[in-house]
Amino acid sequence: MEKNDHIFAYSTLFSVLVALLILTGITVGASFIDMGKFNVWVALGIASVKASLVLMIFMHLKFEGRALILSFLSTVFFLAIMISFTFWDIAFR
Amino acid sequence: MSSHAIDPEKKVEPVKTGESMKTGESMKTDEAGKKMGMWLFLYTEIILFGGLFVLYAVYFSKYTQDFIEGGKELNRVFGVVNTVILLISSFAVAASITAVQKGQRKIALWAIGASLGCGTIFLVNKYFEWGHKIAIGIYPNSERLLDGPDGQNLFFGLYYVITGLHGLHIVIGMTFLAVAFGFVLAGKVTADRFAMLENAGLYWHLVDLIWIFVFPLFYLVI
Numbered sequence: 001m002e003k004n005d006h007i008f009a010y011s012t013l014f015s016v017l018v019a020l021l022i023l024t025g026i027t028v029g030a031s032f033i034d035m036g037k038f039n040v041w042v043a044l045g046i047a048s049v050k051a052s053l054v055l056m057i058f059m060h061l062k063f064e065g066r067a068l069i070l071s072f073l074s075t076v077f078f079l080a081i082m083i084s085f086t087f088w089d090i091a092f093r
Numbered sequence: 094m095s096s097h098a099i100d101p102e103k104k105v106e107p108v109k110t111g112e113s114m115k116t117g118e119s120m121k122t123d124e125a126g127k128k129m130g131m132w133l134f135l136y137t138e139i140i141l142f143g144g145l146f147v148l149y150a151v152y153f154s155k156y157t158q159d160f161i162e163g164g165k166e167l168n169r170v171f172g173v174v175n176t177v178i179l180l181i182s183s184f185a186v187a188a189s190i191t192a193v194q195k196g197q198r199k200i201a202l203w204a205i206g207a208s209l210g211c212g213t214i215f216l217v218n219k220y221f222e223w224g225h226k227i228a229i230g231i232y233p234n235s236e237r238l239l240d241g242p243d244g245q246n247l248f249f250g251l252y253y254v255i256t257g258l259h260g261l262h263i264v265i266g267m268t269f270l271a272v273a274f275g276f277v278l279a280g281k282v283t284a285d286r287f288a289m290l291e292n293a294g295l296y297w298h299l300v301d302l303i304w305i306f307v308f309p310l311f312y313l314v315i
Contacts, residue, residue: 007194008187017184024176024308028169031313040153043309050305058187059298060291065125068132075136079143086147090154 006063016057023050127288128295135299138262142303145255149310152247159244164314166231167252171222172312175215176304182211183301186270186294189277193287198277205274205290208297212267219260223253252311259307262300269293 027046031039056062061072153160189204230237231249238246273293276282282290 008191010188010191013184013187013191016187017180020180021177024173024180027309027313028173031309031315034315039313039315043313044306047306047309051302054183054298054302054305058183058301059295068129071132071136075139079139082140082143083147083150086151087154090151 006060008057008060013057016053020050020053023053122286122288124286124288128291131292131295135295138299138303142255142258142306145251145258146306146310149251149255152244152251153314156242156244156247159242160248161314162242163245163248163252164311166226167312168222168225169312171218172308175218176308178211178215178218179301179304182208182215183298185211186297190287190291190294193277193282193290194284196284198280201277201282201290202274205270205277209267209270209274212263212270215263216260219256223256255307256311259300259303262303266293266297266300269296 023046027043030042030046033039035042055072061069185204185208189201189208192198192201192204226232226249232238233250233253238249270293273282273290276289
């Protein structure tokens with residue numbers, strides 16, 4: 001595996017922090033609007049965007065090699081199997 | 094006796110990694126491999142918390158109204174403040190790695206120190222939050238929860254398990270960061286050898302990542 005020599009500028013990291021704080025504000029704001037079932041999906045959607053920012057920039061995933069990217073995606077894939085198969089069972093009981 | 098003597102002709106060659114063979118430096122360690130190990134561990138953490146989130150999702154779909162009532166008991170201010178604190182601490186850790194890469198040791202130490210401070214504030218907040226819940230009779234096996242609706246008992250059960258496990262991760266992450274702080278101070282973490290700090294940072298970011306999902310699920314349910 002090649003060594004990761006990419007250096008993030010302080011300004012890049014800081015703008016990611018600002019974006020994360022703004023998204024936190026949006027998710028709090030959205031929770032005051034009653035959208036019925038969609039509230040959960042909006043909250044989870046914003047949380048996923050925030051998680052992607054942390055993963056890509058703070059955790060450097062954007063500049064990692066194929067082994068890390070693929071193994072991470074398989075983890076997410078197995079998580080998706082765990083969630084969807086559980087609901088597959090729950091929904092048809 | 095002579096059978097145990099070491100053959101002076103047989104020299105032990107130091108094992109070289111692929112990278113060191115390329116650069117010819119036999120003392121260099123496998124930084125990428127160390128990071129890979131950390132990520133493999135983080136995958137197990139994702140599945141661990143993932144399982145708890147599945148539990149939450151199933152009971153939420155079954156006892157939606159009770160979960161909404163339970164969520165209203167939680168103080169949003171605590172939730173928002175702790176979210177902001179963890180985001181800032183994650184930024185500080187990421188900045189400390191940039192500082193180490195640039196050889197700015199002082200900034201790196203300040204940044205790691207700041208994230209440790211943030212972690213402490215987080216735990217203090219958690220202490221007051223849990224303390225208040227326990228004072229008003231919301232804790233596992235409390236009479237109020239046992240006599241109340243089933244869904245609320247489940248909601249607060251999950252609340253204590255997930256935020257408790259997350260709090261434990263904060264403590265472990267802070268320990269890890271404190272060791273990294275010592276390594277930077279001692280000059281063991283340098284611009285071309287910083288996997289230890291990077292791994293402490295990765296762990297800390299994962300703790301932040303989990304909180305990003307805990308916060309809306311528990312504090313913002315409508």
